[in-house]
Amino acid sequence: MTASPTSNRTPDHPIERFFLDRWAPRAFSDATITEAELLALFEAARWAASASNVQPWRFAYGLRGDDAFKAIADSLMSTNASWAPNASALVLVGAKITLVRGGAEVVNPTHAFDAGAAWANFAIQARISGWETHGMGGFDVAKARANLKISEDYALFAVVAVGKLGDKSKLPEALLVREVPSQREPLANRVGHGFFPA
Numbered sequence: 516m517t518a519s520p521t522s523n524r525t526p527d528h529p530i531e532r533f534f535l536d537r538w539a540p541r542a543f544s545d546a547t548i549t550e551a552e553l554l555a556l557f558e559a560a561r562w563a564a565s566a567s568n569v570q571p572w573r574f575a576y577g578l579r580g581d582d583a584f585k586a587i588a589d590s591l592m593s594t595n596a597s598w599a600p601n602a603s604a605l606v607l608v609g610a611k612i613t614l615v616r617g618g619a620e621v622v623n624p625t626h627a628f629d630a631g632a633a634w635a636n637f638a639i640q641a642r643i644s645g646w647e648t649h650g651m652g653g654f655d656v657a658k659a660r661a662n663l664k665i666s667e668d669y670a671l672f673a674v675v676a677v678g679k680l681g682d683k684s685k686l687p688e689a690l691l692v693r694e695v696p697s698q699r700e701p702l703a704n705r706v707g708h709g710f711f712p713a
């Protein structure tokens with residue numbers, strides 16, 4: 516039996532193994548994902564919490580081979596462009612920057628926070644449904660905006676690759692050595708009782 520890729524991860528406090536098993540691979544198989552399978556992942560994102568329940572998150576997706584996929588892939592920066600187009604789907608994640616309050620259009624200060632919560636739900640549901648996800652900030656925002664005709668009313672945060680784990684030996688050498696689940700800072704470096712650790 517082959518060891519789980521995430522068997523190198525151990526929590527400092529007891530948590531569900533599930534959280535350790537989510538990681539961001541770059542080696543994807545040629546699996547296809549159906550629109551129904553992908554929509555189920557967005558359904559999980561839909562139920563994330565958001566300030567005033569405005570649900571500012573927006574997702575634009577493409578399935579490998581279709582025009583939307585090509586439009587998103589075209590915005591990826593060089594290293595990401597070398598592996599992410601093998602994924603089954605690419606998802607552009609953004610959020611509406613403003614909301615209407617008292618009849619006026621004002622900046623929604625938590626639009627990014629809320630979109631992050633929705634992407635986390637998406638990634639968790641993906642794991643539950645047998646899919647892997649890999650978020651990427653390395654994309655050309657202006658190109659994605661132009662390719663998908665998205666106005667400046669929306670902030671763009673990331674492209675997410677969705678797929679099934681593939682053969683990592685096909686990755687370029689520089690990525691092959693990085694194809695291992697990462698570790699984390701000790702909790703005390705990120706969480707303080709009454710303060711933010713430096």
Ligand SMILES: Cc1cc2nc3c(=O)[nH]c(=O)nc-3n(C[C@H](O)[C@H](O)[C@H](O)COP(=O)(O)O)c2cc1C
Nearest residue numbers: 537538539540595649650651652653654673696697
């Ligand atoms: C918003 C965001 C942007 C990221 N950008 C990139 C990227 O451009 N390229 C890449 O290969 N990985 C990218 N990653 C993946 C992170 O490097 C990865 O999630 C992190 O190292 C933790 O590893 P894990 O997800 O495997 O646990 C990004 C992740 C997030 C959430």
